[in-house]
Amino acid sequence: MAEITAALVKELRESSGAGMMDCKKALTETGGDLEAAVDWLRKKGLAAAAKKAGRVAAEGLVGVAAEGTSGAVVEVNSETDFVARNDSFQDFVRNVAEVALAEGGDLDKIQAATYPGAGHSVADELTSMIAKIGENMALRRTAGISVDEGVVCSYIHNQTAPGLGKIGVLVGLASSGDKAKLEALGRQLAMHVAAAQPQAVDRDGVDASALDRERDVLSEQARASGKPEEIIAKMVEGRLRKFYEEVCLLEQVFVIDGENKVSKVLEAAAKDVGAPVSIAGFVRFQLGEGVEREEQDFAAEVAATLGG
Incomplete structure (x- = not known):
């Protein structure tokens, strides 16, 4: 042998x-x-x-797991929404989210980790699932958030099963204040992130290339007005303030009350919980975002099947 x-x-x-x-x-x-x-x-x-393995997997589920000062979110893709409703698939996503929580959201570590209740890795369990269910699947991405003191809260929008859905959010709040009140605030902020889709916590966190791109666009728009360069510069800065209000979490209007900026909400919360509150970070996963979906021509598919 x-x-x-x-x-x-x-x-x-x-x-x-x-x-x-x-x-x-x-x-x-x-x-x-x-x-x-x-x-x-x-x-x-x-x-x-x-x-x-070559078939496009853009459906599936986002799963979240959070406990105390840590949280993790995962996206597991399948080819069809039908599989996303399969109990075995849902159990897999839920278990992977728990593994992600233990591994700090590190994708390589999660894939190599032992799958709960099995003698093999998460990656091997996924391969087995593909063979058993008959669709391509992929553990596409994961992320984790932790705080030294405070809470990490999760929220699933349009939850299809506990901890599973199409949009998953984590929000980390750093504070020594009342934990129960922080949890309530954190959930509301997670709901806000799901709805408002911020790109960064504050101005310092905005992607530099995105900011440059926005500045270029605004500059060209302002020049079209025919005004002098010094006026154009002021116009651009004024419009950039509007841009920041749209993409920075602290500068967005809180969707829960529709009046105050999130920064003001945190200031008010500090008095309520008995200590300063800051947002340590957030993660928002929306199922399939950025995945190029395969456009199928049904007539061509039938012709190919018939050899035409």
Whole structure:
């Protein structure tokens, strides 16, 4: 019998798309014969994942998990919304969110971590899920937030199951104040982030390239007015203030009351909770954002199937 080396297992995994432990078992069962191992995996339905890896996965679920001073959010994609309603898929996303919480939202660590209740990794469990359900899936992204003192709160918009939905938000509040009141405020702020879609906590956090792009656009718009350059400069700065009010969380009008800026809400909250309150950070994941969805021509698909 051929020696079952790590290189042989790796080669089988790359050619079949099956999980590492499944590949090792297949090689053991077939005496190290690579081709026979591929057939063994196919018979078990474990090599099916490879064929599905190229298909666009833009549906799925966002999952959140938060406890005390830490929180994590994950996005797991599938090809169809039908699979997103599958209990097994929902359990997988929920478990991965818990793993993400333990691993601080680090994607590589999450994929390598042991999947709850199994003797293999999260990555291998995902491969097994692909083979079992019959759709391409992907653990697309994860993020984590933690504070030294305070709370991390989560919110799922249009929740489809506990901790799961299409939009997931984490907000970290740094404060030594009353925890219960901080939790209530944090949830409201998370709801605000879901609705208002801020890009940064404050002006210092705005992406430099996004700011340059906005400044260029505003400058060209102002020059079209034909006014002198010194007037144009003032016009641009005035319009940039409006831009900051749209993208900076602290400068946005709080959606809960529709009147005060978030910065003022935090000032008022400090008196209520008994200590200063600051936003340590936030994360907002919306399912499928940035994914190029495959446009299907149904007539062409039928013609191709018929060989026309």
